[in-house]
Amino acid sequence: MAYFRRRGCTCWKSKCKCDAEKKSECTCGASEIKIKKCTCGAKWSFSLDAGVNPKNGKRKQKTVSGFNTRDEAEKAATILEYELLSKTFIADIQHP
Numbered sequence: 001m002a003y004f005r006r007r008g009c010t011c012w013k014s015k016c017k018c019d020a021e022k023k024s025e026c027t028c029g030a031s032e033i034k035i036k037k038c039t040c041g042a043k044w045s046f047s048l049d050a051g052v053n054p055k056n057g058k059r060k061q062k063t064v065s066g067f068n069t070r071d072e073a074e075k076a077a078t079i080l081e082y083e084l085l086s087k088t089f090i091a092d093i094q095h096p
């Protein structure tokens with residue numbers, strides 16, 4: 001399962017009344033407003049589960065960013081998920 005988000009969107013700043021530099025510094029509530037249409041050109045990224053690291057047993061996360069639209073990110077995620085699945089499958093055969 002891939003998780004999509006838009007990174008570094010600064011659209012909230014145009015609504016901010018307290019002149020905050022970062023979202024965490026905003027006290028007027030502008031950073032909580034859901035932006036329907038991003039106009040600042042922030043790129044989309046996705047994270048997906050890349051299986052378990054055999055060394056420490058922890059789950060690995062793979063993040064890829066730099067997509068102009070969510071659609072582009074979704075397509076790339078589908079391809080990557082497929083590649084990861086086929087790699088796991090091959091690894092299983094090689095090490096029974």
Ligand SMILES: [Zn+2]
Binds near residue numbers: 009010011038041
């Ligand atoms: Zn934006």
Ligand SMILES: [Zn+2]
Binds near residue numbers: 028
């Ligand atoms: Zn503010």
